[in-house]
Amino acid sequence: MNTQPRIYVAGHQGLVGAAIVRALAARGLTKLVTRSHAELELTNQAQVHDFFRNEKIDQVYLAAARVGGIHANNTYPAEFIYDNMMVQANVVHEAWGAGVQKLLFLGSSCIYPRLAPQPIREEYLMSGMLEPTNEPYAMAKIAGIKLCESYNRQYGTDFRSVMPTNLYGPGDNYHPENSHVIPALMRRFHEAKETDAPEVVIWGSGKPMREFLYVDDMAAACVHVMNLDRATYAAHTDPMHSHLNVGTGEDVTIAELARLVGATVGYRGRIVFDTSKPDGTPRKLLDVSKLKGLGWQASTPLPEGLRRAYAAYRGLQPAQLAGSSA
Numbered sequence: 001m002n003t004q005p006r007i008y009v010a011g012h013q014g015l016v017g018a019a020i021v022r023a024l025a026a027r028g029l030t031k032l033v034t035r036s037h038a039e040l041e042l043t044n045q046a047q048v049h050d051f052f053r054n055e056k057i058d059q060v061y062l063a064a065a066r067v068g069g070i071h072a073n074n075t076y077p078a079e080f081i082y083d084n085m086m087v088q089a090n091v092v093h094e095a096w097g098a099g100v101q102k103l104l105f106l107g108s109s110c111i112y113p114r115l116a117p118q119p120i121r122e123e124y125l126m127s128g129m130l131e132p133t134n135e136p137y138a139m140a141k142i143a144g145i146k147l148c149e150s151y152n153r154q155y156g157t158d159f160r161s162v163m164p165t166n167l168y169g170p171g172d173n174y175h176p177e178n179s180h181v182i183p184a185l186m187r188r189f190h191e192a193k194e195t196d197a198p199e200v201v202i203w204g205s206g207k208p209m210r211e212f213l214y215v216d217d218m219a220a221a222c223v224h225v226m227n228l229d230r231a232t233y234a235a236h237t238d239p240m241h242s243h244l245n246v247g248t249g250e251d252v253t254i255a256e257l258a259r260l261v262g263a264t265v266g267y268r269g270r271i272v273f274d275t276s277k278p279d280g281t282p283r284k285l286l287d288v289s290k291l292k293g294l295g296w297q298a299s300t301p302l303p304e305g306l307r308r309a310y311a312a313y314r315g316l317q318p319a320q321l322a323g324s325s326a
């Protein structure tokens, strides 16, 4: 008899969800349940209710969300708060209703105050004002952590939360405006190289600092955290501060990142900065000592991750690029 858990990966066609599926499959887990966005609309409570009642799920990785870079967050704040609040409320509530014991919620490092002391420790949550360019998304993510904690406290569930830093890798969104900085720059440098363009424009001043984690490292961290025994997780967290940071513990300036992406792509032209575009938060380096103490740390250095991501980008068909969305 196959006694493996039935694991639902929500958002399995996205950057992180696809990597979680890869990580679970590599560990020999075969009872994976997935639904595309077209098959299951997670903002629709009735659909989510029926899904959980019919599927007898044991574990949930909640990697479905409305996601985008600084421009998308700033341009579509209503969608970023509404979609994310609805998706997580429906999934957490219906998972609980169907008796799911274990769930891992994916938040984001933008939950922390804009000017938090660096590196950012988990307990700095709600100690100051958020970064305005992504405040609605961050508010939804904070609510997601609190949803998990509230169901744990009232109903005894084991719903955990991880807060990833900025992610990148194969399967990213390469939309020219709505994507995050790494896929945006990879595409821009690649197209500049192909067309012999003399310069590439980088948004903002180049001075903000960001920490970047390769997506397969993120997936490995998710599986690691899900599989920690309950007493161990509880010993390293607090019922009302239950989230764990996931990152590398190292950051670079956006100007340094641009040079690295340019070198990865083999672009030899100039880099210029468009300071009419927002910088966002000046720095958000995560303190990852809690997760290290729990036995996990990142293993892919940024230059290596960029090489792998660029190889994956070059393998994409033009139609896949044209179809990339927010």
Ligand SMILES: NC(=O)C1=CN([C@@H]2O[C@H](COP(=O)(O)OP(=O)(O)OC[C@H]3O[C@@H](n4cnc5c(N)ncnc54)[C@H](OP(=O)(O)O)[C@@H]3O)[C@@H](O)[C@H]2O)C=CC1
Binding pocket: 010, 011, 012, 013, 014, 015, 016, 017, 036, 037, 038, 040, 041, 042, 043, 062, 063, 064, 065, 066, 067, 083, 087, 106, 107, 108, 109, 164, 165, 166, 167, 168, 173, 180, 326
């Ligand atoms: N990428 C990053 O740098 C970071 C990501 N995170 C978090 O990690 C998680 C995964 O992000 P990532 O993989 O990058 O995002 P992606 O946009 O790549 O993937 C999200 C997936 O969720 C699906 N989805 C979105 N809305 C719905 C919905 N209403 N119903 C059903 N499916 C839906 C999307 O489908 P479709 O595309 O068809 O809409 C997509 O497949 C998210 O929680 C995100 O907030 C946190 C920090 C950084």
Ligand SMILES: C[C@H]1O[C@H](OP(=O)(O)OP(=O)(O)OC[C@H]2O[C@@H](n3cnc4c(=O)[nH]c(N)nc43)[C@H](O)[C@@H]2O)[C@@H](O)[C@@H](O)C1=O
Binding pocket: 067, 068, 069, 070, 071, 073, 108, 109, 110, 133, 134, 137, 165, 166, 167, 177, 178, 179, 180, 181, 182, 184, 185, 201, 202, 203, 204, 208, 210, 254, 277, 278, 279, 280, 281
């Ligand atoms: C993961 C995280 O992602 C978002 O926050 P962000 O860290 O600001 O993410 P970003 O990747 O979009 O930008 C990082 C930095 O890079 C600069 N930058 C330069 N040139 C481009 C560029 O071409 N595109 C983008 N997107 N940024 C650029 C940009 O100006 C900024 O200074 C959140 O809204 C929220 O979604 C969240 O949680």
